[in-house]
Amino acid sequence: MSVLSMKNIKKSFGEKHVLKDISLEVNKGEVVSIIGPSGGGKSTLLRCATLLGTVDDGIISYNDSDVTYYNEKGVLCYQKNLNRFRKTFGLVFQNFNLFPHYNVLKNITDAPINVLKRDKKEVLEEAKALLKKMGLEGNEEMYPCDLSGGMQQRVSIVRALAMKPDILFFDEPTSALDPELTGEVLKVIKQLADEKMTMVIVTHEMSFAKAVSDRIIFMDKGLIVEEGTPQELFDNTKHERTKQFLKNYGNI
Amino acid sequence: MDLLTIIIKMSEGLTKTCAIFFLTLIFALPLGIVIALLRMSKIKVISKITQFIVSVLRGTPLMLQLLAVTYGPYYLFGFSVSRDKLIPVVVAFAVNYSAYFSEIYRSGIESIPRGQYEAATILGYSKFQTFIKIILPQVFRRILPSITNEIVTLVKDTSIAFTVSYQEMFTIGKQIANSQTSFTPFLVAGVFYYLFNAIVAFVMGKVEKSMNYYKI
Numbered sequence: 360m361s362v363l364s365m366k367n368i369k370k371s372f373g374e375k376h377v378l379k380d381i382s383l384e385v386n387k388g389e390v391v392s393i394i395g396p397s398g399g400g401k402s403t404l405l406r407c408a409t410l411l412g413t414v415d416d417g418i419i420s421y422n423d424s425d426v427t428y429y430n431e432k433g434v435l436c437y438q439k440n441l442n443r444f445r446k447t448f449g450l451v452f453q454n455f456n457l458f459p460h461y462n463v464l465k466n467i468t469d470a471p472i473n474v475l476k477r478d479k480k481e482v483l484e485e486a487k488a489l490l491k492k493m494g495l496e497g498n499e500e501m502y503p504c505d506l507s508g509g510m511q512q513r514v515s516i517v518r519a520l521a522m523k524p525d526i527l528f529f530d531e532p533t534s535a536l537d538p539e540l541t542g543e544v545l546k547v548i549k550q551l552a553d554e555k556m557t558m559v560i561v562t563h564e565m566s567f568a569k570a571v572s573d574r575i576i577f578m579d580k581g582l583i584v585e586e587g588t589p590q591e592l593f594d595n596t597k598h599e600r601t602k603q604f605l606k607n608y609g610n611i
Numbered sequence: 612m613d614l615l616t617i618i619i620k621m622s623e624g625l626t627k628t629c630a631i632f633f634l635t636l637i638f639a640l641p642l643g644i645v646i647a648l649l650r651m652s653k654i655k656v657i658s659k660i661t662q663f664i665v666s667v668l669r670g671t672p673l674m675l676q677l678l679a680v681t682y683g684p685y686y687l688f689g690f691s692v693s694r695d696k697l698i699p700v701v702v703a704f705a706v707n708y709s710a711y712f713s714e715i716y717r718s719g720i721e722s723i724p725r726g727q728y729e730a731a732t733i734l735g736y737s738k739f740q741t742f743i744k745i746i747l748p749q750v751f752r753r754i755l756p757s758i759t760n761e762i763v764t765l766v767k768d769t770s771i772a773f774t775v776s777y778q779e780m781f782t783i784g785k786q787i788a789n790s791q792t793s794f795t796p797f798l799v800a801g802v803f804y805y806l807f808n809a810i811v812a813f814v815m816g817k818v819e820k821s822m823n824y825y826k827i
């Protein structure tokens with residue numbers, strides 16, 4: 360069963376076709392990385408998948424239940440209650456987007472308590488356990504502004520995990536970080552991959568993508584040019600465009 | 612009339628000065644948020660109408676608005692002018708100040724990065740929860756200095772109530788000044804306003820400090 364399925368997704372901004380017929384399935388426990396040049400539509404794809412943006416055409420479904428459908432007139436519609444679907448995924452942003460007025464613990468626990476209406480004590484315990492696992496123990500009372508970028512991003516990963524999503528999306532989780540801080544974030548994502556967390560990761564960290572992914576998608580100009588296992592994509596590259604792109608990253 | 616008598620007489624009006632001050636804030640601070648949201652409405656007509664009303668409220672003297680609210684009903688509908696003018700005074704002040712507050716709120720709301728809304732949406736917060744829990748606290752933090760400015764102005768503006776002879780501190784002072792041909796009541800009024808604003812500055816300083824636990 361696929362956790363996420365996107366079929367024939369199209370999306371334009373005015374005249375600009377940013378996504379031209381993208382189809383993508385992610386199965387439970389799978390880690391899929393999306394790579395590709397700037398402006399290729401990677402972020403747009405994630406925004407559509409996470410319902411921050413709307414698609415013009417195509418079917419999105421989570422756990423085999425459709426988010427978009429065609430009505431009797433053949434017009435694409437979104438289901439009424441989107442929050443039902445929002446429970447199934449999480450998104451980690453490039454620039455964290457932690458809530459600056461909440462401390463670390465409240466950033467993580469507020470939504471499970473006030474959105475999912477879960478038991479407060481249980482949520483707090485889980486949050487503390489997650490923080491410990493991510494090497495953030497003892498920072499519960501800190502405010503985001505007092506943390507390094509790497510720590511903020513790890514907190515935002517914990518915030519997403521605390522919602523117990525079926526699938527977690529990452530949009531360039533390390534691009535806003537100083538190079539010496541990317542390692543600590545990549546390490547926790549690797550750890551999640553080892554635990555069979557279902558993830559879709561947009562990244563420019565090629566060796567990381569190779570190490571962590573079950574499947575890699577190369578996207579350019581709104582199309583999936585090539586996809587396959589890391590070995591297929593990096594070591595047996597088929598398409599000229601992919602080769603060209605990977606050349607810029609040297610030996611992976 | 613000696614100085615002490617003048618001070619005592621004018622102090623009696625301070626309750627009413629404070630009534631205008633606090634009631635205006637109690638009504639105008641929330642009303643300003645509502646107006647800001649209407650002004651930012653995606654429905655063009657609503658936002659345009661709100662924009663026009665706000666521009667009138669900000670572009671005409673408070674004194675005129677006060678006269679209009681107090682005596683307008685009499686001229687327009689023949690209603691008798693109520694003897695206690697607290698209600699028209701507070702209505703005029705609250706509406707006028709809410710227009711100023713609304714513009715401050717609007718700039719504050721617009722300064723919150725879009726990522727905050729997106730993070731909240733992804734986590735499943737409703738629009739209302741997002742605004743109340745995530746956006747508004749950050750807005751307050753950012754706009755507090757501008758709000759303090761308006762509050763300082765409000766303290767001084769309470770004296771405008773003399774135009775409708777509402778018996779607040781300044782109105783009483785002016786009456787004493789006229790009957791005694793003395794300037795002293797105005798000096799006393801000046802000291803009162805200065806002290807009032809010293810308290811405002813102190814309190815708002817404390818509030819600002821209490822919000823400074825995080826950087827923006």
Ligand SMILES: Nc1ncnc2c1ncn2[C@@H]1O[C@H](COP(=O)(O)OP(=O)(O)OP(=O)(O)O)[C@@H](O)[C@H]1O
Pocket residue numbers: 372375377395396397398399400401402403404
């Ligand atoms: N809201 C928008 N309005 C108009 N054009 C947009 C909008 N968002 C994205 N675009 C355009 O869509 C194209 C794809 O952008 P997108 O951000 O998805 O690319 P990307 O693959 O994520 O690139 P990067 O690697 O730089 O993050 C770009 O040309 C961009 O200018």
Ligand SMILES: [Mg+2]
Pocket residue numbers: 401402403530531
């Ligand atoms: Mg992007």
